[in-house]
Amino acid sequence: MRILSRINRRAPRITTFTLSRTSVDVRRHRARVRIAVRLRDTGSGIGSASVTIGDVDETDLDRRRHGRWVGFVTVRRFENT
Numbered sequence: 408m409r410i411l412s413r414i415n416r417r418a419p420r421i422t423t424f425t426l427s428r429t430s431v432d433v434r435r436h437r438a439r440v441r442i443a444v445r446l447r448d449t450g451s452g453i454g455s456a457s458v459t460i461g462d463v464d465e466t467d468l469d470r471r472r473h474g475r476w477v478g479f480v481t482v483r484r485f486e487n488t
Contacts, residue, residue: 408444409457409465415450422447422474433485444468444476 410419423445431438440460446453456468456476463483468476 408459410446410448411454411456415448417448417450419446419448419453421445431482433482435484437484438482440480440482442466442468442478442480445474446476447474 408421408424410421421444423443425443427441428438431440442458442460444456444458446456453470453474453476456470457465458468458478458480459465460480461482463480466478466480468478471477
């Protein structure tokens with residue numbers, strides 16, 4: 408997880424992190440996983456947040472209310488090479 412904020416004395420914190428599912432079957436189809444994170448930075452606030460899971464491309468999270476950020480990652484279909 409990458410969190411960008413302005414410089415201050417305290418680092419931003421992840422207070423909750425949830426996934427819509429913790430395992431996916433990608434043998435036949437790709438799968439989409441929803442990520443919800445609550446972030447807190449008592450100094451300057453959070454400017455942006457993104458997440459990378461495994462070898463999935465980095466995904467930006469959208470800001471919601473009260474420090475909540477939400478996004479989706481798509482896990483590609485497994486291909487045996």
